[in-house]
Amino acid sequence: MYNYIPGSALHRNDILLVQDTAKDHIAEQLATFLRQMHTIPREALAHHQTAPSDANRSHDVWCRLFEDVQRELFPLMMTHTKAWVSKHFEPVLHDKNWMDYHAVLINGDAGPYHILYDQAQRAPRKTTARPQD
Numbered sequence: 549m550y551n552y553i554p555g556s557a558l559h560r561n562d563i564l565l566v567q568d569t570a571k572d573h574i575a576e577q578l579a580t581f582l583r584q585m586h587t588i589p590r591e592a593l594a595h596h597q598t599a600p601s602d603a604n605r606s607h608d609v610w611c612r613l614f615e616d617v618q619r620e621l622f623p624l625m626m627t628h629t630k631a632w633v634s635k636h637f638e639p640v641l642h643d644k645n646w647m648d649y650h651a652v653l654i655n656g657d658a659g660p661y662h663i664l665y666d667q668a669q670r671a672p673r674k675t676t677a678r679p680q681d
Contacts, residue, residue, distance in 0.1 A: 555664030562665055578663070586652040593653065601656070604649050610640040 563571055605613075614637045622630050640646045655662075 553664055555666050557661040558663040558665035559660050562667070585655065588653045590651070590653075598653070601654065604647060604651075607640060607644045607647055610637070610647065614641060 558574070563574060566574070617633060617637075621633075625633070
């Protein structure tokens with residue numbers, strides 16, 4: 549259960565309708581939130597249940613996926629589509645270190661419906677609300 553936090557979902561049209569300075573303010577607040585979330589040390593999460601992510605796959609996994617795509621899907625695709633898919637996979641196929649990463653906390657459900665917007669202030673809501681235990 550969560551405490552009610554006032555505001556409405558931040559949709560693309562909300563951002564398009566405000567002046568550039570307000571857009572910059574929204575972008576700065578969202579960037580600050582993401583930067584803070586991505587720098588939370590893993591040790592700080594030791595007592596919380598977090599699910600492992602499969603978003604970062606190894607070079608070998610990407611190579612096998614591309615081989616599967618070539619085998620299963622390429623026979624059904626037009627030439628220009630095969631070229632686009634090949635170009636999409638190119639960075640990871642040709643650089644073994646391309647998928648190297650430093651694990652950080654991410655929000656796997658950060659849709660606009662989870663970013664609350666204060667229309668009166670034309671800014672995302674500032675809150676420190678936390679889930680109740």
